[in-house]
Amino acid sequence: MALRIALDAMGGDKGPEEMVAGAVLAVRGTGLSVTLLGDEARLRAALAAHVFPADRIEVVHASQVVAMDESPFDGIRKKKDATIVRAFALHREGKVDAVVSAGNSGATMAAAIKYLGRLDGISRPGIAGIYPTLKGPVVMMDVGANVDCRPRHLYEFGIMAAAFSRELFGVERPRIGLLSIGEEGGKGNILVKKSHDLFLKSSLNYIGNVEGRDTFQGDVDVIVCDGFVGNVCLKLSEGLAEAVFSMLGDEIRKSVKAKFGYLLAKDAFAAFRKRVDYAEYGGAPLLGIKGTGIVCHGRSNAVAIKNAIRVASEMVSHRVNDHIVELLAADNLDDLLAEAESSGALQ
Amino acid sequence: MALRIALDAMGGDKGPEEMVAGAVLAVRGTGLSVTLLGDEARLRAALAAHVFPADRIEVVHASQVVAMDESPFDGIRKKKDATIVRAFALHREGKVDAVVSAGNSGATMAAAIKYLGRLDGISRPGIAGIYPTLKGPVVMMDVGANVDCRPRHLYEFGIMAAAFSRELFGVERPRIGLLSIGEEGGKGNILVKKSHDLFLKSSLNYIGNVEGRDTFQGDVDVIVCDGFVGNVCLKLSEGLAEAVFSMLGDEIRKSVKAKFGYLLAKDAFAAFRKRVDYAEYGGAPLLGIKGTGIVCHGRSNAVAIKNAIRVASEMVSHRVNDHIVELLAADNLDDLLAEAESSGALQ
Numbered sequence: 077m078a079l080r081i082a083l084d085a086m087g088g089d090k091g092p093e094e095m096v097a098g099a100v101l102a103v104r105g106t107g108l109s110v111t112l113l114g115d116e117a118r119l120r121a122a123l124a125a126h127v128f129p130a131d132r133i134e135v136v137h138a139s140q141v142v143a144m145d146e147s148p149f150d151g152i153r154k155k156k157d158a159t160i161v162r163a164f165a166l167h168r169e170g171k172v173d174a175v176v177s178a179g180n181s182g183a184t185m186a187a188a189i190k191y192l193g194r195l196d197g198i199s200r201p202g203i204a205g206i207y208p209t210l211k212g213p214v215v216m217m218d219v220g221a222n223v224d225c226r227p228r229h230l231y232e233f234g235i236m237a238a239a240f241s242r243e244l245f246g247v248e249r250p251r252i253g254l255l256s257i258g259e260e261g262g263k264g265n266i267l268v269k270k271s272h273d274l275f276l277k278s279s280l281n282y283i284g285n286v287e288g289r290d291t292f293q294g295d296v297d298v299i300v301c302d303g304f305v306g307n308v309c310l311k312l313s314e315g316l317a318e319a320v321f322s323m324l325g326d327e328i329r330k331s332v333k334a335k336f337g338y339l340l341a342k343d344a345f346a347a348f349r350k351r352v353d354y355a356e357y358g359g360a361p362l363l364g365i366k367g368t369g370i371v372c373h374g375r376s377n378a379v380a381i382k383n384a385i386r387v388a389s390e391m392v393s394h395r396v397n398d399h400i401v402e403l404l405a406a407d408n409l410d411d412l413l414a415e416a417e418s419s420g421a422l423q
Numbered sequence: 424m425a426l427r428i429a430l431d432a433m434g435g436d437k438g439p440e441e442m443v444a445g446a447v448l449a450v451r452g453t454g455l456s457v458t459l460l461g462d463e464a465r466l467r468a469a470l471a472a473h474v475f476p477a478d479r480i481e482v483v484h485a486s487q488v489v490a491m492d493e494s495p496f497d498g499i500r501k502k503k504d505a506t507i508v509r510a511f512a513l514h515r516e517g518k519v520d521a522v523v524s525a526g527n528s529g530a531t532m533a534a535a536i537k538y539l540g541r542l543d544g545i546s547r548p549g550i551a552g553i554y555p556t557l558k559g560p561v562v563m564m565d566v567g568a569n570v571d572c573r574p575r576h577l578y579e580f581g582i583m584a585a586a587f588s589r590e591l592f593g594v595e596r597p598r599i600g601l602l603s604i605g606e607e608g609g610k611g612n613i614l615v616k617k618s619h620d621l622f623l624k625s626s627l628n629y630i631g632n633v634e635g636r637d638t639f640q641g642d643v644d645v646i647v648c649d650g651f652v653g654n655v656c657l658k659l660s661e662g663l664a665e666a667v668f669s670m671l672g673d674e675i676r677k678s679v680k681a682k683f684g685y686l687l688a689k690d691a692f693a694a695f696r697k698r699v700d701y702a703e704y705g706g707a708p709l710l711g712i713k714g715t716g717i718v719c720h721g722r723s724n725a726v727a728i729k730n731a732i733r734v735a736s737e738m739v740s741h742r743v744n745d746h747i748v749e750l751l752a753a754d755n756l757d758d759l760l761a762e763a764e765s766s767g768a769l770q
Contacts, residue, residue, distance in 0.1 A: 210666055220604060223612040257567060257654040260492075265570040265651040288655045289662030304612040305652055307604040308635045309659055315636030316663050319557055323698055327691035334691035340684025344674035351670055 078109055079389045082163040082172040083381065085114035086141045087179025089374045095178070096122040098381025103132040105382060108389050111172050113138045113159040138162040141179065144374060148182030152190060160184055164191035167367050174368035174388035176359065176381065181371040185221050185362060192367040195397055197404040200229045201364030202303060203371060204237050205310050206357040211294025215241050216255075219360060220307035227271040227416070228409060230254070230300050234280055235403045236363035237298040243394035244387065250297035253286030255305060261285060267302065273416045275300075279406040358383030361391060363400070368392050425456055426736045429510040429519040430728065432461035433488045434526025436721045442525070443469035445728025450479040452729060455736050458519050460485045460506040485509040488526065491721065495529030499537060507531055511538035514714050521715035521735035523706065523728065528718040532568050532709055539714040542744055544751040547576045548711030549650060550718060551584050552657050553704040558641025562588050563602075566707060567654035574618040575760060577601070577647050581627055582750045583710035584645040590741035591734065597644035600633030602652060608632060614649065620763045622647075626753040705730030708738060710747065715739050 081102070085095040092114055099110040100123075109132045112119050116137035123133065140158040142151035152161050163175045164187040177184045181203065194201055202218035217237040222229060234252050241250040254272055256264035261272045261284060268285070275282040286296050288309070301309070328334045338345070350356065358380055359372035368391045370384045391397075428449070432442040439461055446457040447470075456479045459466050463484035470480065487505040489498035499508050510522045511534040524531045532550065541548055549565035564584040569576060581599050588597040601619055603611035608619045608631060615632070622629040633643050635656070648656070675681045685692070697703065705727055706719035715738045717731045738744075 208670075210669055223604065255655060257570065257651055257658070265649075268651075287662075288657070288659030289665070291659055292662045292666035301655075302612075304604055304615075305655055308602060308648075308652055309655065310635070311604070312635030312638055312656055312659060313663055315634075315639045316660055317667065318636070319639035320664065320667055322557055323555075324691070324695045327694045327698070328688055330694075331691060334688040337684040337687025337689075337691075341675055341681040341688065342684075344671070344678060344681035344684075347674045347677075348671045351674070 078107060079173045079392055080109040080111060080171070081385045081388050082111045082113060082166055082175045083385065084159040084163055084175070084177035084179050085112040085119055086138075086159045087177045088372065088376050090377060092118055093122045094376075094378055095381055097126070097378035098376070098385070099133055100126040100128045101378055101382035102385040103128055106386055106389065108385060109133070110385065111136055111166065113163050115139070136162060136166070142183040144180050146180060146183070148180060148186040151180065151183045152187045160187045161191075164188055164367075168192055173392045174370070176370045176372065176384045176388050178359075178372035178374055178376040178381065181220065184369060184371050188362055188365045188367065188369045192365045195364050195366055195400055197401065197409075198232055198236070198364040200225070200232055201362060202233055202236065203360045204240055204363055205306065205360050207291060207313070208351055208356075209292045209294035212247075212297075213245055213357065214291060214294065214297060214299060216291070216299040216301065216306055216309065217363065218301070218303035218306050219310045220303045222303040224304070225267060225302040227267065227274045228413060230267070230271040230302065231274050231278065231409065231412075232364065234275060234282075234298060234300045236400050237300065238280060239396050239399040239403055240361060240363060240391070241297045243396045243399055244390055245297070247297045249281040251283045251295070252280050252298045252300060253283050253290065253296040255288070255299050255301035256285035257287065259285050259287065270416070271300070274412055277412050277415055280403075356383060358385070358387045361387065363396070366397070368397070425454060426520045426739055427456040427458060427518070428732045428735050429458045429460060429513055429522045430732065431506045431510055431522070431524035431526050432459040432466055433485075433506045434524045435719065435723050437724060439465055440469045441723075441725055442728055444473070444725035445723070445732070446480055447473040447475045448725055448729035449732040450475055453733055453736065455732060456480070457732065458483055458513065460510050462486070483509065483513070489530040491527050493527060493530070495527060495533040498527065498530045499534045505530075507534045508538075511535055511714075515539055520739045521717070523717045523719065523731045523735050525706070525719035525721055525723040525728065528567065531716060531718050535709050535712045535714065535716045539712045542711050542713055542747055544748065544756075545579055545583070545711040547572070547579055548709060549580055549583065550707045551587055551710055552653060552707050554638060554660070555698055555703075556639045556641035559594075559644075560592055560704065561638060561641065561644060561646060563638070563646040563648065563653055563656065564710065565648070565650035565653050566657045567650045569650040571651070572614060572649040574614065574621045574763070575756060577614070577618040577649065578621050578625065578756065578759075579711065581622060581629075581645060581647045583747050584647065585627060586743050586746040586750055587708060587710060587738070588644045590743045590746055591737055592644070594644045596628040598630045598642070599627050599645045599647060600630050600637065600643040602635070602646050602648035603632035604634065606632050606634065617763070618647070621759055624759050624762060703730060705732070705734045708734065710743070713744070715744070
């Protein structure tokens with residue numbers, strides 16, 4: 077049966093017209109169906125500007141929106157008719173197979189947990205970030221949902237990101253690294269040192285500590301960190317990439333020769349931009365919930381939304397959640413924790 | 424009186440000849456004197472290739488080196504004749520005014536604390552990283568010396584980095600931001616939330632939380648974080664900058680037109696590289712010790728070493744340490760901590 081993805085059409089900085097354009101690209105390119113949630117009149121007006129198979133996009137009216145700066149928990153509790161609340165309610169009822177939103181990511185996570193619940197064996201669902209590298213993509217988890225973590229949470233992030241990497245990027249046994257400040261197991265903060273021992277004892281393909289500079293080399297498939305560190309990394313990377321282009325642009329504008337040179341090399345710049353563009357990966361999957369969700373960058377354009385809808389559908393068709401549960405079953409986490417504790421590593 | 428800087432001539436990946444070349448550039452360009460520590464025969468042979476005022480470079484033989492992968496504490500304890508140990512011993516005896524090393528940074532910090540001690544009122548000396556931004560440089564502290572921190576340590580990093588920013592970059596009242604994952608004071612991990620309240624109550628020019636993406640905008644002068652997060656950021660930035668150039672190079676090499684364009688824009692690329700090159704700032708100052716030290720990147724070339732020697736001399740002539748002590752005296756940290764605790768922020 078064809079999958080149906082709910083899209084929070086009021087999320088994102090570019091407005092519902094951009095979300096609608098993304099939904100249209102998705103149904104045209106993928107054979108999926110989309111349910112748009114938001115202001116019905118506005119969404120229907122936006123849809124009127126497009127040509128698409130009419131039976132594959134439906135509109136469900138939702139009169140409220142959890143704002144970007146609103147408290148996630150208050151937002152979803154107080155606004156029962158918010159797009160993101162209605163979207164996950166539809167997911168719970170089985171009327172859609174996944175939810176995509178470029179709105180308040182905390183509210184998306186909170187609504188996912190409230191309406192769908194956690195996967196069995198997962199105590200902390202999280203958000204996975206996908207980075208381009210010199211080779212394939214790398215999955216970093218958690219990138220913002222869980223700021224203060226214990227070793228078992230990092231272990232869960234490793235399991236979830238590994239299942240995602242395997243199913244979405246076809247990596248048979250993803251190499252998992254623990255983000256630290258030195259490659260030796262003895263280096264890192266208390267959380268990392270304790271987690272290192274847990275990963276060593278696990279059945280995962282753990283390659284040890286990795287450093288920030290390894291993120292973009294492509295020699296590791298999954299990078300595990302707490303959500304504070306992961307979110308700082310995500311935003312630092314964005315800021316640095318922007319600053320690099322801005323400074324390079326400044327220098328190029330200073331000389332006519334350089335400007336001409338840039339015009340000649342423009343296609344190469346465009347190809348490079350496409351290679352590092354977050355829009356290519358669509359968004360950041362929510363992992364660890366009984367269902368499927370993707371949070372997109374607030375600045376997402378129609379292409380990013382189309383890709384997020386595609387990735388959401390692949391997470392469903394590849395049964396990522398079943399693989400998370402399978403990987404969890406390969407280890408007895410309580411035994412691992414007890415073993416690590418008795419060996420002194422968790423003291 | 425002219426200042427004399429000790430240089431660990433056996434540190435760094437490029438070998439003592441590069442260190443010697445850096446020392447020669449420094450004495451030629453700055454009027455400073457340099458004491459080289461290392462294998463005397465090898466250093467004298469390297470010096471023979473250069474022209475420089477002979478009385479301004481002296482060589483002190485040291486027969487051992489703390490290796491890059493050696494435990495800092497074991498290294499400085501066991502190797503009494505190590506370059507970095509001898510350098511800080513000279514500093515303690517008043518024979519040099521500062522120490523510069525591109526060797527094992529942990530050993531440099533450990534030797535500094537052992538031979539010079541901590542500044543009064545500082546419990547945790549640290550390492551400050553200097554980043555280029557779209558405007559002036561920003562100082563991030565700590566970038567690796569203290570991985571597990573409490574709020575008082577972050578407060579100390581803020582004081583030390585502010586004194587450095589004021590004296591080295593001429594920023595009268597440096598704007599201090601706390602690295603977090605949202606701009607509101609309520610966002611962050613436990614450490615950041617507690618530290619936020621402490622900074623708010625302090626006399627510092629605290630502007631609140633900043634995010635990773637703000638690092639390169641130049642709207643903040645000092646970014647405070649624990650040494651785990653700071654070190655991850657430092658290495659992630661390095662790795663990302665390298666990956667960006669590598670991917671862009673790949674794309675440019677794919678087309679003759681783009682290659683030609685790149686040649687025309689080459690000066691702009693070179694100017695940009697110079698702007699973001701860590702070598703321009705020389706290295707990362709050790710702050711909070713009773714003396715002056717700079718740790719340089721292992722890959723430092725002669726220019727980076729020359730700049731580090733210059734920055735070390737400016738730290739001495741601008742009396743950065745006196746200004747740290749002055750800034751500390753403006754607040755009573757114990758009162759601030761007690762106040763924050765009674766208001767519930769440190770619970």
